[in-house]
Amino acid sequence: MSILHAHRLATAALLSLILSSSAWAKDVYVALAGPMTGSTAALGVQIRDGAAAAVDSINASGLPPGTRLILRIDADDACDPKQAAAVANRLTTDGLKLVVGHFCSSSSIPASDIYAEAEVIQISLASTTPSLTERGETKLFRVGGRDDQQDRVAAEYIVRHHQGAKLAVLDDKSTAGKGIPDIVDQPLRAAGERTLRQSYVAGEKDYPALVSRLKREGIQIAYIGSYYNEIGLIVCQAAEAVARLTVIANDPLTTSDVLAIAGDAANGTLFTFMPDPTKNAAGAATVAKLKGSSLPAAGYTLYAYAAVQA
The missing domain is CATH 3.40.50.2300 (Response regulator)
Incomplete structure (x- = not known):
């Protein structure tokens, strides 16, 4: 999936959340779930920076008046399945309706069961295990190859x-x-x-x-x-x-x-x-802001x- 398609997927998910609300003028919170600590924290930093750039781009692209997208980055799962489940339970309890994550497949799979039950949209950035999207979940998407x-x-x-x-x-x-x-x-x-x-x-x-x-x-x-x-x-x-x-x-x-x-x-x-x-014209602006980061195509x-x- 190209950067442009990933951006459109995220934007569509956000608009569906906004339009389902009776009041459009509001702050819309999106959670970023992934390894901010632990042995894969360096990749978590790349994910955090990429998500922040995407939020800035979406906010600048023209959401309904008074609506602003806010990224929450307090959902550290350390690529641990039990911690990922705890994160998912906390985010659903907090009322989050869109989660960007998780990173490790071993975290995304248990978390996705919790999100599915709460009807939370989940967009996984880099969980590449084929079984993740072969279980019939209707609100689970991935933007990386298998x-x-x-x-x-x-x-x-x-x-x-x-x-x-x-x-x-x-x-x-x-x-x-x-x-x-x-x-x-x-x-x-x-x-x-x-x-x-x-x-x-x-x-x-x-x-x-x-x-x-x-x-x-x-x-x-x-x-x-x-x-x-x-x-x-x-x-x-x-x-x-x-x-x-x-x-x-x-x-x-x-x-x-x-x-x-x-x-x-x-x-x-x-x-x-x-x-x-860096050779993907659709994501040139984002790549320019994130020089040295790796973005999917x-x-x-x-x-x-x-x-x-x-």
């Missing part, structure tokens, strides 16, 4: 450019972290590629056993489904161990915090992401990390 889109891009790239290489497919056992590698693994095996399938524990600081096995097995390409902290650590520790492998991951690598964690070892790391938003492609950061 995992099975970017997984196909990654698998096709590996088969096309690294046929016969020693492959590993890794996951952190989370909802998104496990689902993405599972989908990547299937076309690789169908193409006759043999993969080492391995899980690890998210949140740890050192992965010596995992890195040692990758090196011992002579792994050349490691696809990892996880978040930027763990991937950055694995990339760094693999380089220190001279494991000589290329890491391919998914869209949570769209933050410069990976460089802070892995340093020069991050060079050459690949990840799937939506096409370059349609489909997926593959980027080399150093090239994106240049």
Whole structure:
């Protein structure tokens, strides 16, 4: 979905809320729910800044006289399912009717059940697990592509450019972290590629056993489904161990915090992401206000990390 389509979706949702009220002149509150703290907080900051820019744009685009959109950013779920459910319960109790979020699929899914019961409109920014929108919810939308889109891009790239290489497919056992590698693994095996399938524990600081096995097995390409902290650590520790492998991951690598964690070892790391938003004419004004931020467009492609950061 393009930036323009996402903007129209949000505007349509807001207008439906405004027009359903007997009094148009009012402040309309929208909640932003996502990881403002925790291991994915850097992505939460990107989401917060993008949402604030969208609110400014919508307010300037011509709402009914006296109506103003106000963004609430006090709904921190830290990408924790239980905390996300608590956030959703609080927002519905407060009477919020539109929630932008959540980020992690493991948070969006339990929260969406609560929003659905309260008839709250939910627009998820980056929850990419296919099952999120396959459950028949009528007020739940997403503006980012599904995992099975970017997984196909990654698998096709590996088969096309690294046929016969020693492959590993890794996951952190989370909802998104496990689902993405599972989908990547299937076309690789169908193409006759043999993969080492391995899980690890998210949140740890050192992965010596995992890195040692990758090196011992002579792994050349490691696809990892996880978040930027763990991937950055694995990339760094693999380089220190001279494991000589290329890491391919998914869209949570769209933050410069990976460089802070892995340093020069991050060079050459690949990840799937939506096409370059700076080339999307429909979102030029927003991109100009958010220089350096990542905004969604349609489909997926593959980027080399150093090239994106240049």
